[in-house]
Amino acid sequence: MTKDGGKKDNKAAQYGVTPQSVDFNDWYNEVVKKADLADNSPVAGAMVVRPYGSALWENVVRWLDDRFKATGHESLIFPTLIPMNFIMKEADHVEGFAPELFTVNKIGTEELSEPYVMRPTSETIIGHMWSGWLNSYRDLPFLHYQWGSVFRAELRTKAFLRTSEFYWHEGHTAHADENEARAEVRTILDLYHEFCRDVLALPVVRGEKTASERFAGAVSTYSIEGMMRDGKALQSGTSHYLGQNFSKAFDVKFQTREQKEEFAHTTSWAISSRIIGAIIMTHGDDAGLIMPPRIAPIQVVVIPVGRKDNFDEMVAEGEKLAAELRAQGLRVKVDRRDGVTNGFKYNDWELKGVPVRIELGPRDLEQGVVVVKNRHGDEKETLPRAEAVAGMTARLDAAHDWLLGRATEFMLENTVTVDTYEEFKAAIEAGKWVRAFHCGDPESERAIKEDTKATARNVPLDDAEFFAEAEEGVCVHTGRPAAYGKRVIFGRQY
Amino acid sequence: MTKDGGKKDNKAAQYGVTPQSVDFNDWYNEVVKKADLADNSPVAGAMVVRPYGSALWENVVRWLDDRFKATGHESLIFPTLIPMNFIMKEADHVEGFAPELFTVNKIGTEELSEPYVMRPTSETIIGHMWSGWLNSYRDLPFLHYQWGSVFRAELRTKAFLRTSEFYWHEGHTAHADENEARAEVRTILDLYHEFCRDVLALPVVRGEKTASERFAGAVSTYSIEGMMRDGKALQSGTSHYLGQNFSKAFDVKFQTREQKEEFAHTTSWAISSRIIGAIIMTHGDDAGLIMPPRIAPIQVVVIPVGRKDNFDEMVAEGEKLAAELRAQGLRVKVDRRDGVTNGFKYNDWELKGVPVRIELGPRDLEQGVVVVKNRHGDEKETLPRAEAVAGMTARLDAAHDWLLGRATEFMLENTVTVDTYEEFKAAIEAGKWVRAFHCGDPESERAIKEDTKATARNVPLDDAEFFAEAEEGVCVHTGRPAAYGKRVIFGRQY
Structure with missing residues (x-):
């Protein structure tokens, strides 16, 4: 219960939660449970979302769903299971997901010679179906999305943030050329940013992931990153340009206007139930949750x-x-x-x-x-x-403006611009985000992570509201010339 | 494609479907595919719902969801997986579902000693959670529901009607006494009836299932039954009174107002994506689908x-x-x-x-x-x-009234009242529903099914619009005194 040193404060004892400053992790877990958002379940790694949490998630779903439809996207429903061999078809994809898969090897009394996996994400099966639906450039673009559960093994469960089963939409689109596909990736990233800022009162940094932080199978991955009240980053949404990687693996091709055969350029994007973790950890205080008014189940x-x-x-x-x-x-x-x-x-x-x-x-x-x-x-x-x-x-x-203002101020106050690795380590250790030049070498990122537990969150886009200044310098870690033409944001992450 | 005998009718060849009178099954499958409702998938027994089908389902979801909320129900989200041993705890339940289960026995690289099943329905895990949430009569009633997928092995797949993964809501409620639980069961049955009649233009018969057609674990099962244009019945929604069967199996008990310990009385209820099959097969004609206007994705x-x-x-x-x-x-x-x-x-x-x-x-x-x-x-x-x-x-x-009127007339015209088993068999063979007295013996129902492929659809409630007349007579099959105080509806079913 509370850790208020045995004070005879009945309120605190009965309803209170551990102060954030005492133990942020305890605070989080207690708030989730006592505010009736979610409960532990008898299924390893999975939570039960209780009515108050479900009502919050439904509001998230409704706002995004309306916007997807308004921007010309269509929902559909793919199976929860995927043939195991589909996952194997895209080399990076299998490497990324194999350690996390839930395997179904028996249906009724029949042992399956070809097992299924519970989807960790649906690029593969959607690619397979698209290859049957796509003939001509006239059929494009495909602007599809679905709401549902996905399954990725998690050892240490934390409600909304790290659960073996989580809830999301996954958008999947196919286009005739790279430009159109990249425009879609950006349209969605901006939509996510608008949702966070204008509905959830969450300031987020739009940027591109470095190579080592990309989605398994993507050419470019973009993210929005928010800062929680313990200074850690939470990746709150992603939008991927997949190039022709999946269309080649699944034969998603079409006849162009010029009667040639071409593979489609595809994208995928998602916001998941983690966003509820972001709401909790950005706005909450020692008395509990603070719901952003526009999404609050009860205003x-x-x-x-x-x-x-x-x-x-x-x-x-x-x-x-x-x-x-x-x-x-x-x-x-x-x-x-x-x-x-x-x-x-x-x-x-x-x-x-x-x-x-x-x-x-x-x-x-x-x-x-x-x-x-x-x-x-x-x-x-x-x-x-x-x-x-x-x-x-x-x-x-x-109230919305107040929350957004406070969170923005907090993020700016807790982001430090550094030019030496000593400063870098000290700032990360103090729970800050760091803006630093980096050479772009994945090996260096790995070493930094081992040293400090911090990863490259993203490289802010030129028109991001925060941290977007163009600058040249030398890598804070290797001393080599910096990549990207601007500083990278590093931080510890959820 | 079409079976129009090679006629040079380009329209029919390109867009037409097999006439219902030639082959109702082919008509159905072709309409589902050509109207872009759904497609086959690479997962045995599962379909892919395409955007037009998904939009239709979303309208179903929205109407029902609004009504559930308006009647005081709260949504929540339970895991897709259920520990195998949970399914084993209610004797009838395990017998009913064991042959259809999808088993997960590996997560990541770990072989599970205690496997999970993909939920065939969630009474068990919900009962388990309720036992932790329920203390006092003040906590009741629990009025819960969730939207999601369920999984039951199917050998012969038919889109929307028989798929291994299907979509539904499952309502689960817990009450302090039997009367209140039974009132809930009836409230939902009536809500389903209203939805079918006033939104989908589907006439349905509200009634109680005979003992042998009950849900696995229920004390009483009620259903709404509709007649498709081939004369077969489609069970379009069910509402179950579960008594204390599940609350005893999962220790869902509470302290009464009188300070005694008592097990809750529970209910469950569902409408699934089968309802889309009912829409297709009740209203469609040789030119394809006819969407009931109030649910139509495009009006x-x-x-x-x-x-x-x-x-x-x-x-x-x-x-x-x-x-x-x-x-x-x-x-x-x-x-x-x-x-x-x-x-x-x-x-x-x-x-x-x-x-x-x-x-x-x-x-x-x-x-x-x-x-x-x-x-x-x-x-x-x-x-x-x-x-x-x-x-x-x-x-x-x-248009709604016209569709409802036509379907009602069709149902009444194709329902025959019989008093001999010869008439019974002839009418079933002719694709009709039969109203007949029955003794209530499950053995007799089994024999009738073997003879005729017909099952007892339901015993209409006293205030059902159709076939509700109180009557006494002798069993059409055994000659023994009839049960139920009225005729039972028999028919072949989907």
Whole structure:
């Protein structure tokens, strides 16, 4: 439970969580469990997502799905299983995924001579199907995606961040030429960036991965990287240009306008349930979660404050207030629980990170006011009821801006520009991100990782909001001329 | 392809399908493939759902999901895998599912001493988790559901109807007493019935399954049954009262208001991707699919009819018309394809079952009219453009009513009331449903099935719209007194 040194603070003992500064990992695990986001499961490496976590994930899915459709993408549904030999067809791909595969070797009573694997990702089977669907350049582009589970063995489970089964969309597109495919890769990266910034209040750095951090089978991998409150990086979404690697492995070819035969240029991209880990670890504080308002399953919680003799009446008044807020399209819950204290309720909804709480008592009702408290602030405000209702959307927008601003400031404050390897190691050890020149040699990256546990997160794009300055210099590790024409971001990662 | 005896009808050869009367099975498979609903996959028994099929399924999901939430249910996400020994804990359950299980016995390079199965259904693992979440009667009811895939070995695959991996929601609820659990079972059955009738235009019979047709582990199983156009029944949804069978197997108990310990009463219920098979086989005709308008991925298709010199202009006019229709909340597509004939387009959208087609040519434009054709009728109507737009929702409603009416009539016409076993066999052989008295003996049901391939579909509920009359009589097969107080529906089934 709490590690508050045995203080007689009942609230902390019952509802509290370990402070972030004491143990960030304990804080995370306790918040996930106590806020009812997820639970451990009897399946090694897999979690159970509870209703509050599922509602959050559904909001993620809905926003992204709407945008995929609005940008011309079509959903489809591929099997969960993939013939084992498919995975073997693309050399880098098999090397990347073989150690993590779940193997199905029996169906009913029949032992399979050709086993299946539970998909770790679906490039292979989608390539196989595309080869049957694609004839002419007129059929292109294919702009496909699917929502579902994927399976990759994990030894040390951590809810949302590292689970053997996780949830995602995987986008897969095929194009007639490289330019169009690369434009798609960028369109999606920008869509992810917009989602993080404008919906989740997460500042992220758009950049390209170095060669050694690429997706298994990709020509170029782009990512968005966010900084958690312990200073570690979390890769929050990826978008890959796969060149013709998979189309050649799976014979995805077409007749061009000029009647020639050509292999398609393909892409793939994903955001997974890890993004929930990013939300938790970017915004949360010692009282628990702080939900970004635009994705929050519950945006406003109304707490009727009554005594036994008038509790039902106050609940009815709370429902009226909730109805007014819902009429503005807001997601509102009235806490109708009887038999628990108001203090319990306040703590519970703070732990769950609901952005705004409204308390409504009999005296407030008489005076036509309500008491409003933002999750991210300390002050309670007493406001005329009509004003509180009319101002709620603006209040939630302001909460969004506040969260985004705080996270941005935190990321900038905890990113250090260094020019010597000593500074590099010291900054990483202090839990910072480092901006440094690097020669681009994978061997050097490996040595740095062994030394410091830090990896190259990405090379910011020219038009990334952060850390994009063009610069020339020498490698912080090898002293050789720097690659990329700018500094690389290094950090420890989830 | 088509079986039209080599006639030089290019349309039929290219776009046509085998008539239902020639071979209903071929008709089905060809429609599924040519209308781009689904394709075969390289995974034994599994299909690939293509974008048009996926869009249809998404509409099914959205309607049901909204209703589950509106009736107080919460989604969550359980692992796809279940420890093999969980399946073994409920005696009937293991007997029912063991022959169909997909077994995972290797993760990464590790051979598992305790294998997992890919879920055939999730009662067991959900029961296990509930036992950890449930303490007091105050925690109940649990009203849970999840969307996902399930896995049951199938030898003879048929898209949507019989696939080793299929898609569904599975509802799971736990209650403090039997009455409340049984009320839930009924609430869901009625919700399914409403969905079929009011959204999919499918008439279905609500009833209780006989003992031998119950879900493996249930105390009572209820179903909705629809009649396909070949006279076979399709079980389109089920709702089970599980009593305390699973709660005892998984220790799902709670402290009652009276401080006693009691096992919960649980339910489970599902509609799966089979429902798409029901839509296809209830409404389709020799030209292809007919989509029920309220679920159709595309409700109205606009076909700009132009020549080379004015095609782009007509497409622009088509988009204007589409925008007016979309402003009413309708799902509209403009067929912008160049280089294919109008005849091809008409056939293509008929095959795909789009409820209404609008043709827009230059002369129509001049005269302020459009040509409108319902998918389910033969006549083209020329209407003032404004009238066609303003009347579209009513037109779609009328198409819904027409489809529901036709299907209801078909079901009633092809259901025969019999009192002798000779009549019974003749009617089943003729592809009908039979209403007959039955003694309730599972042995007799087994003998009837062996004789006729027909099974007891269900015993209609007292307030079912169809076949609900209370009656007494003697068993059509054994001559013993009839059970149930009414006739049972028998038929061959999918």
